[in-house]
Amino acid sequence: MPESRARKKPDYTPPPQRSTGKKQSPSWWAPVMVALMVIGLVYIVVFYLSQSQYPIAAIGPWNVVIGFGVIMAGFMMSTRWR
Incomplete structure (x- = not known):
C-alpha cells in the first residue's frame, strides 16, 4: 500500500512585538x-444667573445644551487620559 506524502508545515513566524512602555x-x-x-460649567451658571440674557440670548435654553456639550467633550477626553 502506498504511503501518503508528509505535509510540509509552514515556517513559524512569531507575532510582532508590542512595545512594553x-x-x-x-x-x-x-x-x-x-x-x-x-x-x-461656567457657561451654564452664567446662563442661569443672568436669567437667560447671556451668553447668547437669541438661542434661549439651547445654551444649556451647548454647556453640557462642552462638559461632555471634557469628559470624553478624560476617558482617553493616561
Missing part, C-alpha cells in the same frame, strides 16, 4: 480636559 498623554491633554469641563 506605557503610552502617555501629551502634556497639554489634562489642562485642556479640565478647562473644557470648567468652561462648560
Whole structure:
C-alpha cells in the first residue's frame, strides 16, 4: 500500500512585538480636559444667573445644551487620559 506524502508545515513566524512602555498623554491633554469641563460649567451658571440674557440670548435654553456639550467633550477626553 502506498504511503501518503508528509505535509510540509509552514515556517513559524512569531507575532510582532508590542512595545512594553506605557503610552502617555501629551502634556497639554489634562489642562485642556479640565478647562473644557470648567468652561462648560461656567457657561451654564452664567446662563442661569443672568436669567437667560447671556451668553447668547437669541438661542434661549439651547445654551444649556451647548454647556453640557462642552462638559461632555471634557469628559470624553478624560476617558482617553493616561
